[in-house]
Amino acid sequence: MDRLIVKGGARLKGTVQVKGAKNSVLPIMAATLLGEGQSVIQGSPDVRDVHTLLKVLDALGVRGGRDADGTVRLEVQDAGPTLAHYDLVRQMRASICVLGPLLARRHRARVSLPGGCVIGVRPIDLHRKGLKALGAPTTIEDGYVVGDAPRLHGASVFLGGPFGSTVLGTANTMMAATLADGVTIIEGAACEPEVADLAAFLNKMGARVEGAGSPLVRIRGVERLRGATHRVIPDRIEAATFMVAAAMTRGDVTVEGVCTEHLGAVIDILRSAGAEVTTSDSACRVVGPEKLAPVDVTTLPYPGVPTDVQAQLMAMLCLADGISVVTEKIYPDRFMHVAELQRMGADLRKEGPAVIVNGGAKLSGATVMASDLRAGACLVLAGLVAKGETRVRRIYHLDRGYERIEERLNALGAEITRDDDGEEARDKPKDGEE
Ligand code: EPU
Numbered sequence: 001m002d003r004l005i006v007k008g009g010a011r012l013k014g015t016v017q018v019k020g021a022k023n024s025v026l027p028i029m030a031a032t033l034l035g036e037g038q039s040v041i042q043g044s045p046d047v048r049d050v051h052t053l054l055k056v057l058d059a060l061g062v063r064g065g066r067d068a069d070g071t072v073r074l075e076v077q078d079a080g081p082t083l084a085h086y087d088l089v090r091q092m093r094a095s096i097c098v099l100g101p102l103l104a105r106r107h108r109a110r111v112s113l114p115g116g117c118v119i120g121v122r123p124i125d126l127h128r129k130g131l132k133a134l135g136a137p138t139t140i141e142d143g144y145v146v147g148d149a150p151r152l153h154g155a156s157v158f159l160g161g162p163f164g165s166t167v168l169g170t171a172n173t174m175m176a177a178t179l180a181d182g183v184t185i186i187e188g189a190a191c192e193p194e195v196a197d198l199a200a201f202l203n204k205m206g207a208r209v210e211g212a213g214s215p216l217v218r219i220r221g222v223e224r225l226r227g228a229t230h231r232v233i234p235d236r237i238e239a240a241t242f243m244v245a246a247a248m249t250r251g252d253v254t255v256e257g258v259c260t261e262h263l264g265a266v267i268d269i270l271r272s273a274g275a276e277v278t279t280s281d282s283a284c285r286v287v288g289p290e291k292l293a294p295v296d297v298t299t300l301p302y303p304g305v306p307t308d309v310q311a312q313l314m315a316m317l318c319l320a321d322g323i324s325v326v327t328e329k330i331y332p333d334r335f336m337h338v339a340e341l342q343r344m345g346a347d348l349r350k351e352g353p354a355v356i357v358n359g360g361a362k363l364s365g366a367t368v369m370a371s372d373l374r375a376g377a378c379l380v381l382a383g384l385v386a387k388g389e390t391r392v393r394r395i396y397h398l399d400r401g402y403e404r405i406e407e408r409l410n411a412l413g414a415e416i417t418r419d420d421d422g423e424e425a426r427d428k429p430k431d432g433e434e
Helices: 022-034 048-059 093-105 125-133 167-177 193-204 236-248 260-272 307-317 337-343 373-385 396-401 405-410
Strands: 002-007 013-017 039-042 062-066 072-076 108-112 138-141 144-148 156-158 183-187 208-210 216-220 229-231 252-256 276-279 283-287 323-327 348-351 354-358 367-369 389-393 415-420
Touching: 002 373, 002 396, 022 039, 022 048, 022 072, 022 093, 022 167, 022 193, 022 236, 048 062, 048 072, 048 093, 048 396, 093 108, 093 125, 093 144, 093 167, 125 138, 125 156, 125 167, 167 183, 167 193, 167 216, 193 208, 193 229, 236 252, 236 260, 236 283, 236 307, 236 373, 236 405, 260 276, 260 283, 307 323, 307 337, 307 354, 307 373, 337 348, 337 367, 337 373, 373 389, 373 396, 373 405, 405 415
Parallel strands: 013 252, 039 229, 156 183, 367 389
Antiparallel strands: 002 389, 002 415, 039 072, 062 072, 108 144, 138 144, 183 216, 208 216, 252 283, 276 283, 323 354, 348 354
16 A cells, blocks of 8 residues: 655745646536536546546446546446445545436436545435435435435525535535426525536536525526536645645745635635735745744635645644644544644644644654545645654545645655555455545
8 A cells, every 4th residue: 555755854845736626526527417418527636536436427327537638528328327336435425426416317316325434424414405305305225325306396495504514415406406497596505616616517518507606506407408618626625735835844835726716714824824925816825934823723614714624734733833723613523633643743632623733842753644635635744844754654545636746745845755555455444435
């Protein structure tokens, strides 16, 4: 199994291009189930989740692939299959986003339940609520969510939950509503830019979606959708990861190809921590301070601080001169990185859904384990500033969402190598990865 060996001490300098957003391209790929003819999706990152979804879609009769330049071409060639098997869904919980399109276009679906994972429980009650409102009630049978929906109709539905709205639940409901009879109103919709990007793609397919990116989305159903060409938005989480790395290493890094307006909360935290951030519409330059200041961070739905950057920010705050409180409001259990950071010498105390970071402790290299994608990024960043060598194991998590991160950090001056730690047989997860 691959691991990364990170040598600490480098100050990152230079320019890095951000890739297309993983969390945009996945639901957009699923949306191709709704249309006739080929779709061309440009700017997809070369990450494992994209390849996993290609397999899920292939099993559903959607044929195509990803070119080396990041273009994904997909076309429905067999509209018969309706099963998304556990063996594939367990590898990537985002596979659930085929549920809405299957019910809308094939009127039947049997999709494995994603189950929980290291970042906490991953319920789909709000997905089911949205689809039920449209006339597609589902049941749970043998670990699968199963639905039959001869005809979908427009409806009003509120999708807010105890932790805010749901990104993929909004995506599923929105996709299903594009082919329903009449008008659907989603209130309490997720406002993440990836939802707006999906709506932009659906509209290019011929859908009539208004208001995506706001809490109120209105969809007028149409008879049919056709394939479309679309370039996905830049990955704001990847961009934020590089920006935090620059701030931590007293670096000077320009992240190019971003959509700066998606990064407001992260830029605000970095500036509060003492980094100098200068921006244009499509680039952010981050110059790290000699000494970082502590900052309290609370993750929230967009436009708040993304939960997907919480772990990376915690690594940064370990270096700050004083106490920071990191509170997780989306996934209250998303703290598996805490124990690993402690192994590197961080002074952290977990109190319910918050972690008190007593900054300033010197981090030192250790062998640590990536438990999920963002925890993996956090540990690589911690390794960049730790004394000595940090060996980050189970980086298949990292490869799910970051394209060749070590090569791109090395181009900025980091010293990271990848090798096989020879532990495959003992450590290979039996069932389910994050
Ligand atoms: N929730 C419910 N009921 C539901 C669905 C969600 O209570 O039916 C809760 C969740 O438990 C959580 C909150 O609502 O507390 C938000 O979950 P959401 O449904 O928005 O998460 P998701 O759509 O499954 C996407 C991203 C995640 C990201 C979250 C939150 C994709 C493919 N995944 O997941 O990304 O953390 O939104 O922003 O878009 C990652 O990239 O590392 C990642 C985990």
